[in-house]
Amino acid sequence: QKEVEQNSGPLSVPEGAIASLNCTYSDRGSQSFFWYRQYSGKSPELIMSIYSNGDKEDGRFTAQLNKASQYVSLLIRDSQPSDSATYLCAVLHGSSNTGKLIFGQGTTLQVKP
Amino acid sequence: KAGVTQTPRYLIKTRGQQVTLSCSPISGHRSVSWYQQTPGQGLQFLFEYFSETQRNKGNFPGRFSGRQFSNSRSEMNVSTLELGDSALYLCASSPGPNPYNEQFFGPGTRLTVL
Numbered sequence: 001q002k003e004v005e006q007n008s009g010p011l012s013v014p015e016g017a018i019a020s021l022n023c024t025y026s027d028r029g030s031q032s033f034f035w036y037r038q039y040s041g042k043s044p045e046l047i048m049s050i051y052s053n054g055d056k057e058d059g060r061f062t063a064q065l066n067k068a069s070q071y072v073s074l075l076i077r078d079s080q081p082s083d084s085a086t087y088l089c090a091v092l093h094g095s096s097n098t099g100k101l102i103f104g105q106g107t108t109l110q111v112k113p
Numbered sequence: 114k115a116g117v118t119q120t121p122r123y124l125i126k127t128r129g130q131q132v133t134l135s136c137s138p139i140s141g142h143r144s145v146s147w148y149q150q151t152p153g154q155g156l157q158f159l160f161e162y163f164s165e166t167q168r169n170k171g172n173f174p175g176r177f178s179g180r181q182f183s184n185s186r187s188e189m190n191v192s193t194l195e196l197g198d199s200a201l202y203l204c205a206s207s208p209g210p211n212p213y214n215e216q217f218f219g220p221g222t223r224l225t226v227l
Contacts, residue, residue: 034213042202043218044156088156098168101146103156109192 004076004091005025006104014112019076021107023089032092032099033065035074038106039085048074078112114140117206123180125225130193134222136148138206140187147179147213150201150221159202162187163209191224199226 003057005007005024013019032051036044050056050063050072062075072091076083086106118137126132138145147159158171162181179189184208191198205218 031128032213043220045218046216049214057156090170090213094169094211096213097163100161100169100171101213102157102158 001102003093003102004089006087006089006105006107008105009108010110011107012110012112013079015081017079017111019079019083019111021074021076021087021089021109023072023074023091023104024070025072025091025102027091027093027102028067028070030091030093033063033072034090034092034097034101035061035063035072036090037085038088044088050111058109076109078110080088081111081113082101084109084111091096115196117204117217119202119204119219119222121222121225122220123225125227126194127227128194128196130194131190132194132224133188133190133202134202135205136187136189136204136219138187139217141181142206142208142217143185144207144209144212145181145185146205146207146216147187147189148203148205149173150203151199152184156203159189161212163212168212196226198224200224 035048038044046065056063060077064073089104090104141182144163146161150156160170181187200222203221205216
């Protein structure tokens with residue numbers, strides 16, 4: 001079992017729809033979770049972090065965390081073609097200062113005009 | 114403010130050689146992390162430095178090493194290169210001491226091992 005699992009996709013949604021990206025993790029002790037966006041040929045950029053169970057909203061993005069189910073998700077409302085990218089889920093193993101970040105393989109999102 | 118810079122951007126080496134990659138963090142950032150990205154394995158954590166101290170290391174062989182200087186610049190070294198070391202090597206910086214809650218990636222160094 002991989003430590004952080006994501007469906008590789010591609011996930012295709014029409015413009016204006018809600019895109020739902022999911023991630024599961026194996027380390028029950030993990031406390032910090034991150035979503036990165038990586039455009040083709042570019043470096044990852046951090047878009048959301050979440051540490052507590054529940055939802056966290058930032059503009060069109062909502063991160064959801066359920067530690068009991070070891071599940072993290074990212075919702076993108078009103079999806080735009082510019083949202084087309086690979087979304088990487090990352091989970092921190094260990095403490096916030098000295099742990100290591102474990103990434104999933106990423107889900108490719110395609111938003112069609 | 115200038116972003117994270119990495120040099121060189123591209124490298125071609127042959128098996129058995131060694132290579133040194135350099136990373137200059139954003140001004141004022143004290144934490145530098147290194148990652149390897151390949152199509153097969155994805156993005157994998159190599160190591161993280163804060164104030165010249167390596168605080169964590171990923172599951173890579175001892176051929177992979179790094180260091181951080183007093184100005185927070187960092188280098189990573191790979192000795193006895195293997196074909197499988199061909200990858201994009203990314204460094205990321207953050208203000209620290211928490212290295213991950215505000216992490217910015219550099220453009221990467223593309224290493225090809227022939």
